[in-house]
Amino acid sequence: MSKRPDDQVLTETEALEVYKLLVEYGGADPSSESPFVGRNTNMRCSEFVALPELGFNGRFWRLEREMVCTCGGAESDELYDRIKELNDKLCHIVHKPTIMSNESVGDCVVTKANKLRVVNPHWFLTTSGEWLEQYACLLERIGRICYKSEDRITDDSADGFIKRIIRSGHESVLEHCSITVKVIGSRAMSHQLVRHRVHSSYSQESQRYCDYGKSDCLTVICPHVCSGGSLLPEGVYARNPNGDWIVCDNPSLKALSEGIICRWLDVVLACYQNYLDDRADGVKPEDARYILPNATKTEVQCTYGLRQWRNVFKQRALNPHAQWEIKGIFQSILKDFANRMPSLFGDLAEQIK
Ligand SMILES: Cc1cc2nc3c(=O)[nH]c(=O)nc-3n(C[C@H](O)[C@H](O)[C@H](O)COP(=O)(O)OP(=O)(O)OC[C@H]3O[C@@H](n4cnc5c(N)ncnc54)[C@H](O)[C@@H]3O)c2cc1C
Numbered sequence: 001m002s003k004r005p006d007d008q009v010l011t012e013t014e015a016l017e018v019y020k021l022l023v024e025y026g027g028a029d030p031s032s033e034s035p036f037v038g039r040n041t042n043m044r045c046s047e048f049v050a051l052p053e054l055g056f057n058g059r060f061w062r063l064e065r066e067m068v069c070t071c072g073g074a075e076s077d078e079l080y081d082r083i084k085e086l087n088d089k090l091c092h093i094v095h096k097p098t099i100m101s102n103e104s105v106g107d108c109v110v111t112k113a114n115k116l117r118v119v120n121p122h123w124f125l126t127t128s129g130e131w132l133e134q135y136a137c138l139l140e141r142i143g144r145i146c147y148k149s150e151d152r153i154t155d156d157s158a159d160g161f162i163k164r165i166i167r168s169g170h171e172s173v174l175e176h177c178s179i180t181v182k183v184i185g186s187r188a189m190s191h192q193l194v195r196h197r198v199h200s201s202y203s204q205e206s207q208r209y210c211d212y213g214k215s216d217c218l219t220v221i222c223p224h225v226c227s228g229g230s231l232l233p234e235g236v237y238a239r240n241p242n243g244d245w246i247v248c249d250n251p252s253l254k255a256l257s258e259g260i261i262c263r264w265l266d267v268v269l270a271c272y273q274n275y276l277d278d279r280a281d282g283v284k285p286e287d288a289r290y291i292l293p294n295a296t297k298t299e300v301q302c303t304y305g306l307r308q309w310r311n312v313f314k315q316r317a318l319n320p321h322a323q324w325e326i327k328g329i330f331q332s333i334l335k336d337f338a339n340r341m342p343s344l345f346g347d348l349a350e351q352i353k
């Protein structure tokens with residue numbers, strides 16, 4: 001299998017889970033044997049999509065939409081959240097470059113200079129999920145040295161021990177483990193993110209070295225206040241000859257012809273056009289980027305120690321003053337961590353409002 005960037009990773013467990021959901025909801029062929037068993041732990045989703053033996057080739061886009069539809073009929077809130085989460089991940093991964101430059105959609109010839117891609121903030125777990133499930137036991141082994149009570153370790157003693165050390169404020173024990181996630185959001189959000197300094201490491205997409213003149217279009221995050229209170233559907237948006245904005249990969253959506261959202265898309269596109277002009281005039285990406293908006297999509301790999309994760313969750317997921325984007329991302333991460341590591345994060349997840 002070819003090497004691809006980290007963002008296109010589904011763990012084997014997740015890939016199996018998706019497959020089972022697809023079978024359950026009638027999307028995949030149940031007679032085909034599970035294609036994932038025995039493969040590498042990290043499934044590359046694009047390969048997952050393209051694996052011909054799955055019969056997924058060319059069909060995945062449709063299946064993925066079916067998964068969205070099934071959310072409404074899920075038997076429980078947990079199942080709904082899980083399908084939605086996997087689906088969001090897939091939506092991002094299989095976001096095919098549906099609309100290429102010079103392609104026509106209705107009366108609109110889509111060029112690099114009249115389109116933008118809108119994505120919603122999301123995140124990926126970089127650290128192996130299998131490791132996380134062992135952290136409570138590992139931390140118990142480490143922490144019990146303080147009391148020389150290693151002999152009290154049993155098959156199910158870890159959770160109680162961890163909860164007790166958190167309740168007593170003995171949180172330095174949590175520093176022995178860390179978790180890395182990749183966060184995808186706006187540059188506005190990433191300024192907030194990187195203010196967390198203690199037991200924190202970051203690697204961020206560089207606007208000096210990434211040349212957005214070479215990419216198919218600029219990818220941006222749209223604040224929901226600009227789009228009438230809910231997040232804009234993800235997709236490629238292009239301005240047609242009338243000045244209306246159409247959603248190229250979802251023609252059933254109504255064209256946007258007025259309001260804050262059109263003004264917002266117009267200005268963001270104008271910034272990108274200026275960037276492209278500067279690049280054409282020989283300005284380096286590191287200088288051309290000065291015109292790019294805070295809405296520009298960025299990717300950050302964040303590593304925090306578990307103690308710092310708890311601290312960041314308090315400030316960004318539970319604080320009523322945290323901004324919607326970082327709050328949404330960290331609430332979603334907190335829920336995921338609480339499912340995987342209830343003794344370490346369950347108390348915080350219960351406080352999400
Ligand atoms: C709702 C909200 C609004 C904000 N608005 C603004 C704003 O308008 N302008 C702005 O500049 N920032 C703003 N911030 C950022 C904020 O001031 C912090 O820089 C950011 O939240 C990181 O927090 P921290 O310093 O606790 O994190 P970290 O740097 O990760 O520190 C973690 C913890 O270590 C301890 N610590 C770290 N450094 C020290 C130190 N020097 N001395 C003693 N203890 C230390 C503290 O207990 C701290 O909580 C905002 C944050 C939030 C959540």
